[in-house]
Amino acid sequence: MGQRITLSVPDGSFAAYLATPDAANARGTAIVVIQEIFGINADMRETCDNFAREGFVAICPDLYWRQEPNVELTDKTEAEWKKALALYNAFDVDKGVADIDATIQAVRLQPGVTGGVGTVGYCLGGLLAYLTATRTGADAAVSYYGVGMDKHLDEASRIAKPLLMHIAEEDEFVPAEARAKIIEALEDSPHVEIHTYPGCQHAFARNDGVHYVADAAQEANARTLKFFQAMK
Structure with a gap:
């Protein structure tokens, strides 16, 4: 279902995983899937494939390409965690958002994409999905347990398109104080819908993840699917 493609930006080029729906099932809309700290792994490819099965064009760009493609x-x-955290700590958020914006623009030109383009991100990608709602022309955005969002709440007033947020109530990477700040800053926005998941740790919806919680993941993913199905 998926294939590797190459996207270009002014300072280079990077790979992306592209999954496309069957023609009979195609919705005409697209979703940019934004990686966690682990790169384009099996989880991200499965996520793209699942969206394609639901009729969306789905694309996941390699955001680590400047550090290590x-x-x-x-x-x-432990070794993988150590490497992932090193990549995360060296990651340039602003350049990452610019690469996602380039991906949004590129997928609008893909065959069969005639409608909106949304973004969905997890962990690091959850932060970046939020920032696509404040900095890009994405038509909708979904953030799963975004890390570091509390440091960017000054951008919240720029949100003009629908943003859906999934917050784990026991997130070990987002302290309770940070979660409270995020909710307080965004809950009254007419464009933002927030759901919290009691008893869930970070990455409760990661496919085959250590902290996967089936009921919560299914609930969050059902909300996400319904949200993107409403995107025109």
Whole structure:
């Protein structure tokens, strides 16, 4: 279902995983899937494939390409965590958002994309999805347990398109104080819908993840699907 493609930006080029729906099932809309700290791994490819099965064109760009292209890690070993965290700590958020914006523009030109383009991100990608709602022309955005969002709440007034947020109530990477600040800053926005998941740790919706919680993941993913189905 998926294939590797190459996208170009002024300072270079990077890979992306592109999954396309069957013609009979195509909705005409697209979703940019934004990676966690582990790169374009099996989880991200499966996420793209699942969206394609639902009729969306789905694309996941390699946001680590300036540091190390084609990173593919899991959450299963200490060595992988160590490498993922090193990449995350060196990651340039502003350039990452610019690469996502370029991906949004590129996928609008893909065959069969005649409608809106949304973004969905997880962990690091959850922060970046929020920032696509404040900095890009994305038509909708979904943030799963975004890390570091509390440092960018001064941008919240720029949100003009629908933003759906999934917050884990026991997120070990987003302290309770930060979660409270995020909710307080965004809950009254007419464009933002927030859901919290009691008892869930970070990455409760990661496919085959260490902290996967089936009921919560299914609930969050159902909300996400319904949200994107409403995108025109």
